[in-house]
Amino acid sequence: MLSSIAIKMRPEAEVMNLERLGSIHSSTLSFMRTLVRRIMKEEWRFEHQLFDLDENGYGTAIYRITTPNDTFSFVLFSDHLSDEDRSDRVIATRWDLTMALCEGVVDDVWLENLRQNVPIQEAGRVDARVFSLSRANRSSRLFDYVLNELCAGRQPNVDRIAQVGYLYRTTAVYGSGKLGMADWNKVSKNFKDFNRPFAPEMFICYLLRQFSLDQIEHIAKKRAGDKAVAIDDQIKRYFGIGNSTGLGMAPYLVNHGELLSQWIEMRETALVQVLHKVRPTTRRVELFHDLLKRAAIHFQETNTEDQEQTERNKILVKELAEVKSWLSAQEGQLDTWSVLSVHAKQTWSLETQELIHSICMEIHPELVNDLEETCTVVPNPVLDPEVSTKALSKLIEERYGWALDIDFSKPEACDAFWYRSEEKLEPRLGFIGADPGVEKQMPLPIGRRVRDCYDLLIDDVKEYPESDVIHFLLRHPSQKSIVRRVQTMTKHRFAEIQANLSDRNIRPMDMLRCKLAFFGVSKFDPRSKLWVRNTMYQGAPLVSDIGQPYGSWFLPLKPVLEENRK
Secondary structure (H helix, E strand, O other): OOOHHHHHOOOHHHHOOHHHHOOOOOOOOOHHHHHHHHHHHHOOEEEEEEEEEOOOOOEEEEEEEEOOOOEEEEEEEEOOOOHHHOOOOOOOOOOOEEEEEEEOOOOHHHHHHHHHHHHHHHHOOOOOOEEEEEEEEEOOOOHHHHHHHHHOOOOOOHHHHHOOOEEEEEEEEEEOOHHHOOOHHHHHHHOHHHOOOOHHHHHHHHHHHHHHHHHHHHHHHHHHHHHOOOOOHHHHHHOEEEEEEOHHHHHHHHHOHHHHHHHHHHHHHHHHHHHHHOOOOHHHHHHHHHHHHHHHHHHHOOOOOOHHHHHHHHHHHHHHHHHHHHHHHOOOOOOOOHHHHHHHHHHOOHHHHHHHHHHHHHOOHHHHHHHHHHOOOOOOOOOOOOOEHHHHHHHHHHHOHHHHOOOOOOHHHHOEEEEEOOOOOOEEEEEOOOOOOHHHOOOOOHHHHHHHHHHHHHHHHHHOOOOEHHHHHHHOHHHHHHHHHHHHHOOOOOOOOOOOOOOOOOOHHHHHHHHHHHHOOEEEEEOOOOOEEEEEOOOOOOHHHOOOOOOOOOOOOOOOOOOOOO
16 A cells, blocks of 8 residues: 555656756755765864975875764875866866875875876776775866965955856766776775765765865965965855766666666655645745745856756746745645645746755755655666566556657657767767767667567567566567566656657756756756756855854855955
């Protein structure tokens, strides 16, 4: 018998619509938020084991991190990078900064080994004591400006910072066994501090932010001496870490359907708790209004050159004003927040609907935050050979009706294909007739594969009405992987993105946006429908804030300081 929570959850067809997934916003359950809560609650300790940088900030640094459970080391190598070598592309081979998150204490011998391998990234190899590897470039628009201001004894202009938001931008963050690193099983089982999805990767970005602030103050002090000033703490918190995310992230959600379902179910469970189980009190409504105002300013401060995203942000800001007016008109008569959610679905855009949901979760942390412990799952692929082919075809009809409804006979329905580049083995999107390599395409279009399997099943049932899965696969061995996927994913409520991933007009950006929202990033700046710039940890507490009270950093706003120069 389904629980009341399961009954009240939104249907799969609504939740797993790709356009809606591409409209999700970060929330209190996003992975950066949950990691920072853990750091602050457990009062992790950070210290410089080594900070050997010259007046240009080049050299080596090691941060030692002590948690209630273990000790870790964050190792960075900062090198000169010419402007012509600076690139966000994955094919780059040199960066301003490379770094590794390691278990335990790094001694001199290990440091030299890391020095030989970390700066060359994919061309090098590390061992299983390393959890995560990354690289980053200085912001060409902001780093030198902030440095010059500090050297001149002035605070940098906040409006100018808001145009960018970070001193460094990372172009890749690796983990989970790549390049010899510890795999997820080792990390999750043996290191409690990083036992949630992408925790090592999120942590390395948090510490990169800290280093960016430490480094630029170090350079200013070296160059200007006592004339240099430190960055005001409010401005420090407003600095995040930039991130460039490309198509390589998109297939992850398809290839890890069980994990995706767990993330979505965690979020949908939180929504059920908030939307249906509490009456909005006067204080909670006031908090909601405060966050509506904050959201409007946040999105007005978000800079993007993408016309579509600019228009989406304008519509969002306009509709937030309408939400405010509608909510004020209720005069305390709301029985539950679900009334607002239903009205939003009937009235406003997907962006606004999903932001309302994030705000509802934000103002009820006591109902939501404990769910952060449910964000992981142990994959359990299933292939049941004894199921009848009739039962399998019925299962597909029940759970994959969205795929059967797609007309794959139309040329545009099968025009796109996914493949891996020969140079970097990174996922790419090609189009039949325009790009070579269709014969090497990746099996990502689940809907089309399910349709092909279903058609074979129907014909097979006609000829062998009493057959089962094992005999069907003996006759059609190429269908083994999709049959296993169907039998596995139908055990999970939200495992499949209900969209045709081979359609000519597919928007990989929606898949990127979904995953990044679960990470906790903000201020999306699409550069095409294939890659996006965004900001991580903007507004988050600093290492120096540990042990002190801190507020929410949801929807960060630029600080207002009297001494900011025009």
